[in-house]
Amino acid sequence: MNVSDSTPAMNNLMGSEADSQRTLYPYVTGTSVVGIKYKDGILLAADMGGSYGSTLRYKTVERLKSVGKHSIIGASGEISDFQEIMRNLDDLILYDNMWDDGNSFGPKEVHNYLTRMMYNRRNKFNPLWNSLVLGGVKNGQKYLGTVSMIGVHYEDNHVATGFGNHLARPLLRDEWHENLTFEEGVKLLEKCMRVLLYRDRSAVNKLQIAKITEEGVTISQPYALKTFWGFSAFKNPTAGAEGSW
């Protein structure tokens, strides 16, 4: 009698019935998040688009949220999983507040919690389909880190998710430096978001910038970036090559 055949649990997990019990693919997704450290703290930028496949379905999705007193989180990927993560984080902060011991979770702790959560879900073949950016300031120490849906985590002076890795990180590697002022930081983030707007099909021209310093969190009102389409080559692109495009 073969007792040692693949366990019922594994069979169930890989069968089609069990597929309704785990995330196979994302449905409503947010695109890139870009984050940088600057002189006084952290700046995060994300647009407000929630795509449903190839449709830009929702245009008022807030993908930047504050976590406790010391951190801000930005998420790309499945929006419903982000809402679940926020529920867990709010419970975590509440639990910490209940201790009422004068101490509160800083960005390092929240980042670690997120990493464990994402990695454990991935090990159970039921991931939270997000790439997260976590930034914060506590006791003068700035912290900026990222976690992916499979649990890959690291911290750096500038991070990005999704397309931001390919389009924004090269610009940040060239132009980021220690001691950016707030205006310079915002200008740099806007430069990255503009390139993403031009070249990422799921980007929308409505973004928010979140700032966190020792004083607290500010998430800006949504606004749009100016774009330039007035190249003379765009007006009459095939001037020298009739028939092509």
Next chain:
Amino acid sequence: MSQISESMPPKGGFSFDLCKRNQMLVNKGLKQPSFLKTGTTIVGLVFQDGVILGADTRATEGPIVADKNCEKIHYMAPNIYCCGAGTAADTEAVTDMVSSQLKLHRYHTGRESRVVTALTLLKSHLFSYQGHVSAALVLGGVDVTGPHLHTIYPHGSTDTLPFATMGSGSLAAMAVFESKYREGLTRDEGVKLVAEAICSGIFNDLGSGSNVDVCVITKGKKEYLRNYLTPNPRTYVSEKGYTFSKKTEVLHTKITPLKELVDVIEAGDAMEE
């Protein structure tokens, strides 16, 4: 009764006979071998007097760097150059072929080649091979109608653009172009921007690396700046030098200068009948 089917002379080129069978195997679950992508950053931009092309110099074979300093900017005509990304053999072969066709055309017409001619020859060749010739090209040149810059994709579609990037490092290079390009750049500003875009590809993309090649084409003049920048020099060289193991005993030394073995026939009539 007329013979409808004539036996066609055997034609060269790609034979599509096995495509249906390959598709059937893929439908049954066979994983097709993928094309060897060479990993590249190539860019082009139009400035006030002409066109500037740029390329990195790394050729990869999977995870290995096969050639540290290859040439990706190919000659098409004295006033037209073409950068190639994708399978190296395909880009070489297709640019060489069209370059020869352009030369013959120049002899036939007695005029300078036009960029649209090269464009049409390349795109119709690539289209007829339905994307199997894996060559993604940035074609640039200056002819009587002015400066032109085009991108050509492996399936045969083309774009006419003021600035373009192709290859695995194209996103890193495009980020630089989108944030810094403007109309009416001077030659030095243009070269600087192209070099910056290629460096962005070299340092941020694993498929691109080594040096920066630049080619500036203006009316009546071209400057091919091979290894314009070398930002990846070999930094460590052992001071001790390299010698063979001392156990090797030299028995006999004979040096044969190779030039003596070649007889040069001065009379020149050898080939005529």
